[in-house]
Amino acid sequence: MSITLPNLLLDTPSATTEIASRIGACLIAGDTLLLHGDIGAGKSYFARALIQSLQDRPEDVPSPTFTLVQTYETQLGEVWHADLYRLSDPGEAEELGLTDAFSSAICLIEWPDRLASLAPKGALSLHFQYTDNNTQRDLSFMGGSDTLCTRISRALA
Numbered sequence: 001m002s003i004t005l006p007n008l009l010l011d012t013p014s015a016t017t018e019i020a021s022r023i024g025a026c027l028i029a030g031d032t033l034l035l036h037g038d039i040g041a042g043k044s045y046f047a048r049a050l051i052q053s054l055q056d057r058p059e060d061v062p063s064p065t066f067t068l069v070q071t072y073e074t075q076l077g078e079v080w081h082a083d084l085y086r087l088s089d090p091g092e093a094e095e096l097g098l099t100d101a102f103s104s105a106i107c108l109i110e111w112p113d114r115l116a117s118l119a120p121k122g123a124l125s126l127h128f129q130y131t132d133n134n135t136q137r138d139l140s141f142m143g144g145s146d147t148l149c150t151r152i153s154r155a156l157a
């Protein structure tokens, strides 16, 4: 069985916040979301909204552009937010502890192509794209394990 998630039109930043919190609520440790899209497409915005929706007291969620990885304690356990734009070699992801986090935490990964073959098999890809409208983005989904896609499909219904 393979589940296809529908494309979404994120009409405003608050629509992105709403979708991020719905998706966040159905995640469990061991889930990885691979966030694709050009600079400014909304990857960090989505990750920030998702993380904050899982915190009792929403913390500051800075873009991990320079630190590569930031970790957060949430109601669903540890969440790792990574921006791998500056990753020089996929092996560095292992040194950062990211490959272990794929099985023990919820992981949100920007610029996931930098992982090459180290990306976890059941990860779900989210593709953010600009539209003609400044405040609007398209979101489409690819891949993902059946269990993860089933949970997300229910969360979006």
Ligand SMILES: Nc1ncnc2c1ncn2[C@@H]1O[C@H](COP(=O)(O)OP(=O)(O)O)[C@@H](O)[C@H]1O
Residues within 6 Å of the ligand: 010, 011, 012, 013, 014, 015, 016, 037, 038, 039, 040, 041, 042, 043, 044, 045, 046, 063, 110, 134, 135, 136, 137
């Ligand atoms: N519908 C939308 N969803 C998310 N972000 C949006 C949307 N419309 C406009 N934006 C803006 O786009 C920018 C996205 O930036 P950011 O998330 O840092 O991009 P990325 O991490 O993909 O480089 C933010 O300034 C945000 O306010």
Ligand SMILES: [Mg+2]
Residues within 6 Å of the ligand: 043, 044, 045, 063, 083, 110
């Ligand atoms: Mg970013």
